[in-house]
Amino acid sequence: MKKIATKVIHEGYTPEPLAGCVSPPVYLSTTYIQDGVGNFKDHDYCRTSHPNRNMVEDNITALEEAYGTAGFASGMAAISTLILTLKASDHVIVSGNVYGGTYRVFTKVFEKFDIKFSFVDTTDLKNVEDAILDNTKLIYVETPTNPLMDITDIKAIADLAHSKNLKLCVDNTFMTPIFQKPMTLGADYIIHSATKYLGGHSDVLGGFLCCANKEDLEEVKFIQNSCGAVLSAFDSWLILRGIKTLSVRMMAHQQNAIKVAEMLENHPKVAKVFYPGIKSHVNYDIGVSQTSGFGGMLSFELKSGTPENFLKELKVFTLAESLGAVESLVCIPALMTHASVPKEQREILGIADGLIRLSVGIEDTEDILEDLKRAIDCA
């Protein structure tokens, strides 16, 4: 089997026969000719399937070693479609500190339809076991979590889920298939916000839902076609192009993040560092056993000073929501990405008001370190 650095570039598209374009054309047509009634080639209508969307879906399927993939207009559309496979009174067990938007859609939208959610610390298998009810259908895990980088043992949860006839979904946005392949560890579904590392350039919104088997994929595609939050032609094209450099980008993100984590750990003005790649990380051993890398996301707390003063001094890091693109970004989760999580819930999760999250970009390492050191000194 081809290695992943080859797959990111070649899977999903071979030069088309008409003009032999090495880079795929963007197919804008919304409908397709039929030889006779109902007798079409590969596609009949663009909401159902589309050449550019199929290319990027096939690429992700190969990278994640999935059975198949559906491409959505956003990560949230992919997550919502997964929940639409359930019905009223079904129960879902969810990692405690999931992405803020995931928490919001589960509690503020789907609970209205009587789907039940229990948020538990999935880093401890016992918590998951205790939360299983007669109506539990799905376990939804994010690993590492955002912004504290908690790590859940995917294989252990997959084994537990399957022993109870439940399905397991893993949000793989942070690690990407370059570092973590949940389906090889037993996951039934994988979620991606392609807006982050897959796209990689802060210029496209998208999401994917990968399925491990034919029945699940057919159900997901049926709901996708019925509800319609599909990935557009140009966005499919942009994400496929972004993925071509995923392998080199992830290595560069990680190289810089390791250097930043080491610097922060040894800095007298830094109180705590959360990065899966440092030995002091609580879940370091599980992380090492299930991933081939640690990614480019980390968080830290200052001993003294204020995040506001720190932010004012930064020149390389940009204050912004989102993550996973070439440029370094900084955010204050309590005020930004996790503002939709109530303060009491944030405190339970350990997301301090002063927690600073970094999405370490691929700029020059020295420039990144210098920027952070200066801002910490001025904080």
Ligand SMILES: *Cc1c(COP(=O)(O)O)cnc(C)c1O
């Ligand atoms: C951003 C994000 C999402 C939501 O994706 P959108 O593309 O913004 O809709 C879901 N999960 C994680 C981990 C994310 O970072």
